[in-house]
Amino acid sequence: MSRKRAFDRDTVLEIALLEFWRHGYEATSIASLTAAMGIRPPSLYAAFGDKRHLFEEVVERYRKQDFSARALAEEPTARAAIARMLREAAVNYTDPGHPPGCLIFSAAVNGGPESADVREAMRGIREAAKAAIAAHIASDVAAGLLPEGTDAGALALFYAATVQGMSTQARDGATRRDLERITEFAMLAWPGEREGTPDGHPGRGPG
Numbered sequence: 001m002s003r004k005r006a007f008d009r010d011t012v013l014e015i016a017l018l019e020f021w022r023h024g025y026e027a028t029s030i031a032s033l034t035a036a037m038g039i040r041p042p043s044l045y046a047a048f049g050d051k052r053h054l055f056e057e058v059v060e061r062y063r064k065q066d067f068s069a070r071a072l073a074e075e076p077t078a079r080a081a082i083a084r085m086l087r088e089a090a091v092n093y094t095d096p097g098h099p100p101g102c103l104i105f106s107a108a109v110n111g112g113p114e115s116a117d118v119r120e121a122m123r124g125i126r127e128a129a130k131a132a133i134a135a136h137i138a139s140d141v142a143a144g145l146l147p148e149g150t151d152a153g154a155l156a157l158f159y160a161a162t163v164q165g166m167s168t169q170a171r172d173g174a175t176r177r178d179l180e181r182i183t184e185f186a187m188l189a190w191p192g193e194r195e196g197t198p199d200g201h202p203g204r205g206p207g
Contacts, residue, residue, distance in 0.1 A: 009047065012037040017058045021099045025055055025118050026111040055107075055118065059125075062103050067092060068129060068163070077145055078136040082159050083187055089163055090179035093170035101167035130160040150191050162186045 015037045019028050030051055034041050048054040063069075067088040075081035093101050108115065108122045134156035140146045166179050 007037070007039055007043070012039060012047075013057060013061055016054055017061060017103070018098060020055055020058055020107050021062075021103045024106065024110070025108045026115050052118065056121075059103070059107075059122075063125070069132070072132055072136055078133070078140045079145075079187075079190055081136055082133065082190075083183070085163065086159070086166070086183035086186060087180070089166050090176050090183055093167055093179060094174070094176040100170040100173075102163075105164050105167040106171060126160070126164075130156050133159060147191050155191070158189065159186065 016033055019033055019036050023032070028051075030041055030044065033051070033054070034044055037044070039047075044054065048057060068085045071081045071084040071088065075084055089102075104122055104125055108119045111119060134152045137146065137150065137155050138152040141148065141150045141152060162182065166174075166182055169182070170179065
């Protein structure tokens, strides 16, 4: 009979997620991971293969809680989905229960040639999210919910950049209210919108 693992996989995965989120992929070493996870290196290799495969599992775990994907899937219009995405980003990126910002945006921004494939994988995830936003916008243009001629790709790029910027601002110490104000101003750029609140109801603009 094989020996039962002396650790809970979900628990150590969550610890590894926070380590990568806090320090980034390249700066997080096997030594720091095993120290935080409370396991020995042979146990990490036996359970996860290596640092790269552990990171991939961490990213998959993180993406299962992706609020932006849920917003796009659950909201009936692109405007509602993007407004919800930005509101939830303001809450999530400043949650004191975990490192600030977004793991996908920050964990593999810089590094040497040895981690180029990791950076490319993270870029691919971001590009897929941008494409999903653009598709939702294009669908609303086709349905007549947005003005004819609306550039779905450019609009998606603007809101993807807004979300990415909110992550960076959170890592620099921005508060939830700071990010909520970014949301309010960003939604004023929605085609055909001149005033109102991000939830789509009439109201005051920013401030």
